[in-house]
Amino acid sequence: MRDSLESEIPHIKFKDVSFSYPGEKENLIFQCNFSIKKPGFWMVVGKNGSGKSTLLKLINGIIKPQNGAIDSNANVGMVFQNPDHQILMPNCRSELLININQNISQNEINKKIEYVLDQVGMTGFEKRPVHTLSGGQKQRLTIACALISNRNFILLDEPTALLDQTSQLKVLQTIKNLTSDHIKPLSALWITHRYEELTYADAVAELKNGFLSSWQEPSKFQYN
Numbered sequence: 001m002r003d004s005l006e007s008e009i010p011h012i013k014f015k016d017v018s019f020s021y022p023g024e025k026e027n028l029i030f031q032c033n034f035s036i037k038k039p040g041f042w043m044v045v046g047k048n049g050s051g052k053s054t055l056l057k058l059i060n061g062i063i064k065p066q067n068g069a070i071d072s073n074a075n076v077g078m079v080f081q082n083p084d085h086q087i088l089m090p091n092c093r094s095e096l097l098i099n100i101n102q103n104i105s106q107n108e109i110n111k112k113i114e115y116v117l118d119q120v121g122m123t124g125f126e127k128r129p130v131h132t133l134s135g136g137q138k139q140r141l142t143i144a145c146a147l148i149s150n151r152n153f154i155l156l157d158e159p160t161a162l163l164d165q166t167s168q169l170k171v172l173q174t175i176k177n178l179t180s181d182h183i184k185p186l187s188a189l190w191i192t193h194r195y196e197e198l199t200y201a202d203a204v205a206e207l208k209n210g211f212l213s214s215w216q217e218p219s220k221f222q223y224n
């Protein structure tokens with residue numbers, strides 16, 4: 001099952017990437033260089049409006065840079081701040097089903113559903129109506145959807161912003177477990193404002209003045 005979820009190590013590389021929205025004179029992202037070459041829990045911080053969500057949109061190809069190049073072999077999935085904006089179906093199974101983009105047998109589908117629910121700590125939730133889930137469970141369901149759709153790189157845009165502390169810690173721990181799996185670790189790029197979340201990261205960088213700082217260990221990172 002693990003092998004069918006991913007077959008090669010994903011990477012992302014920005015080379016002198018610049019981007020501005022139409023009508024804007026100044027580049028929001030300016031000559032930005034960074035790379036993520038191995039699985040792990042990568043976190044980006046930055047002030048409101050610094051371009052963090054824009055950076056994720058560049059990575060997943062929703063928008064294209066005016067200058068520079070983005071090299072990536074990652075199969076990226078997106079987890080948004082508010083799971084209610086992302087979940088479409090009435091229960092966990094049906095939501096997972098619409099995210100399976102392969103032609104596979106019923107038996108394989110059932111195995112995959114069981115596997116991804118287990119990965120996010122929601123074993124036995126298959127038949128649960130979405131409206132009975134807590135905020136943290138909904139957010140973990142969106143992560144399960146990203147996994148079942150064969151993503152090997154998950155982009156998370158402030159996924160704990162609407163959650164209480166208990167749910168926040170569960171979602172953080174879910175990503176920590178998936179990114180530190182010994183056999184098939186996931187790659188995750190997590191945007192946050194919450195300083196206390198940085199301790200979960202393998203590496204942290206700040207987006208400032210259109211540029212991403214170099215990656216640092218959380219214990220050495222200083223937020224300017």
Ligand SMILES: Nc1ncnc2c1ncn2[C@@H]1O[C@H](COP(=O)(O)OP(=O)(O)OP(=O)(O)O)[C@@H](O)[C@H]1O
Pocket residue numbers: 021022028046047048049050051052053054055
């Ligand atoms: N589609 C768009 N067209 C024009 N301007 C945009 C568009 N999307 C975002 N912007 C502007 O780009 C700037 C950066 O937005 P972005 O959402 O990337 O920042 P952010 O760092 O994620 O902010 P926050 O922390 O508040 O979520 C903001 O000034 C925003 O108004």
